[in-house]
Amino acid sequence: MTLDRRQFLAGAAGASATLLAGCAAPAPSAAPTALPSLVTTPAEVLMPKGKAPRIVVIGGGWGGLTVAKQLRRLAPQAEVVMLERNPVFFSCPLSNKWLIDVVDTSFLTFDYLRVSERHGYQFIQTEVLEVDRTARRVTTAQGSLDYDYLVIAAGIRYNYEAWFGNDRRAADAARARFPAAYVPNAEHVALKRALHDFKGGDWVMNLPPPPQRCPPSPYERACMVAWHFKTNKIPGRVTILDHKPRIMPIGAGFKAAFDELYKDYITYVPNAQVQEVDPFAKRIKTSAGDMRFDHAVLMAPHQAADIAWKAGAIGTNAQGKPTGWADIEPRRLHLKRDDRVYVIGDAVGEVAPTFRFYPKSGHVANSHGHIVAGYIAQRLAGKEPELKLPDNLCYMLVNGSPREAISVQFDYTVNAQGVIEQQQIDDNERRAGLVAENFRWAGLKFEDMFA
Numbered sequence: 001m002t003l004d005r006r007q008f009l010a011g012a013a014g015a016s017a018t019l020l021a022g023c024a025a026p027a028p029s030a031a032p033t034a035l036p037s038l039v040t041t042p043a044e045v046l047m048p049k050g051k052a053p054r055i056v057v058i059g060g061g062w063g064g065l066t067v068a069k070q071l072r073r074l075a076p077q078a079e080v081v082m083l084e085r086n087p088v089f090f091s092c093p094l095s096n097k098w099l100i101d102v103v104d105t106s107f108l109t110f111d112y113l114r115v116s117e118r119h120g121y122q123f124i125q126t127e128v129l130e131v132d133r134t135a136r137r138v139t140t141a142q143g144s145l146d147y148d149y150l151v152i153a154a155g156i157r158y159n160y161e162a163w164f165g166n167d168r169r170a171a172d173a174a175r176a177r178f179p180a181a182y183v184p185n186a187e188h189v190a191l192k193r194a195l196h197d198f199k200g201g202d203w204v205m206n207l208p209p210p211p212q213r214c215p216p217s218p219y220e221r222a223c224m225v226a227w228h229f230k231t232n233k234i235p236g237r238v239t240i241l242d243h244k245p246r247i248m249p250i251g252a253g254f255k256a257a258f259d260e261l262y263k264d265y266i267t268y269v270p271n272a273q274v275q276e277v278d279p280f281a282k283r284i285k286t287s288a289g290d291m292r293f294d295h296a297v298l299m300a301p302h303q304a305a306d307i308a309w310k311a312g313a314i315g316t317n318a319q320g321k322p323t324g325w326a327d328i329e330p331r332r333l334h335l336k337r338d339d340r341v342y343v344i345g346d347a348v349g350e351v352a353p354t355f356r357f358y359p360k361s362g363h364v365a366n367s368h369g370h371i372v373a374g375y376i377a378q379r380l381a382g383k384e385p386e387l388k389l390p391d392n393l394c395y396m397l398v399n400g401s402p403r404e405a406i407s408v409q410f411d412y413t414v415n416a417q418g419v420i421e422q423q424q425i426d427d428n429e430r431r432a433g434l435v436a437e438n439f440r441w442a443g444l445k446f447e448d449m450f451a
């Protein structure tokens, strides 16, 4: 039962009387202290549902922020509730540049409450614990709420089980000591501290098997780390252990940067599939050889976020094993088994037999947010949604001074058989103009999500 304001005031009056009586200790038989009205438990109803259709958005990242804002614009009659565990938004895009102070923290962080107030959706800072798709109910750490439509925009999880099985101690040690910094939380701060405290030696970065969040960004990160070593004369060497047979995307641009700018600082190792990781002894064993490291950015394989699993959104492959990603209708972006539940951004599963996955990028998550807000608004208006496709554009800084970047663009079309096709354009020529374009891109995206 949710406590109402009267009960809260009664509890508060009792507490004041105790204080006035000279701070007497409560009698052992006293009833448990009543919870304040805004402190609720998972068993309670967090927000009773009114007549307006309600759309619940899980996750306030690139996808969730976009869909929530656009829903308020396109379906003003609907109630929109965003559930996010973090108190503040932190942008992973541009965070590699932040590692070497190209941008400061204020550039990457935004206040959820002010943005939600501006756009008229409800922001609740809470952990989503369960999704009951039959009852159309979401349970959070603070109570449950019913939905008409659900948008899962929860991003990724690290699949440490692939390395450590159910050894939580090893997984926690890997995450605490050698964080991947691929989800928006304190790991980024730990990585930046590790970089700036590094005195020299072997700095190892492994790349997980595809699909992974932002495929070119680990190479960009390697360039930033190497640039830091070179500029500050730190006797360090970055070894990139890539699961893939070659650098991709923008392979030629990154290779030129490794060879021409960081010859003495970066070693690139292809076909290095991780076989064993020991975060205590600082060792990594791969199909291309074993290494001891002084520091590492250990990237366990990526999968859709925990809550997508709990929502029963994950697909299975031909062998009946979980694919790790949400099983969606490729063009409609709702679950194949439940058209009231949409998935957007990085958690989205296979969309085409050729290229298989959309790039897991903020740009695509933002595109998905626009598209799905349109689909839901049209369905609420009793119309058949007009199907749309995302696009993608990524800029990667490869040089800190002078500042130079490379970029990759993806466009999508549908062929005569109704199958999505991908065109990829790599821009491998590093130059300052692309850095300026990158900042223009970031400004436009932040404006789209927050202004």
Ligand SMILES: Cc1cc2nc3c(=O)[nH]c(=O)nc-3n(C[C@H](O)[C@H](O)[C@H](O)COP(=O)(O)OP(=O)(O)OC[C@H]3O[C@@H](n4cnc5c(N)ncnc54)[C@H](O)[C@@H]3O)c2cc1C
Pocket: 058, 059, 060, 061, 062, 063, 064, 083, 084, 085, 086, 091, 092, 093, 094, 095, 096, 126, 127, 128, 129, 153, 154, 155, 156, 181, 182, 183, 184, 213, 214, 217, 305, 306, 307, 344, 345, 346, 347, 360, 361, 362, 363, 364, 365, 393, 394, 395
């Ligand atoms: C180093 C780095 C560089 C990158 N560079 C670029 C770039 O240049 N361009 C680009 O387009 N992309 C880039 N990306 C990728 C981009 O960050 C992601 O693709 C994008 O964030 C995906 O958006 P999303 O909404 O799916 O997930 P996210 O942005 O991760 O949002 C998911 C949100 O859900 C919340 N959440 C998850 N589970 C729960 C739960 N149970 N309860 C409550 N809240 C929950 C999380 O806290 C999170 O805020 C980069 C990523 C990294 C790591």
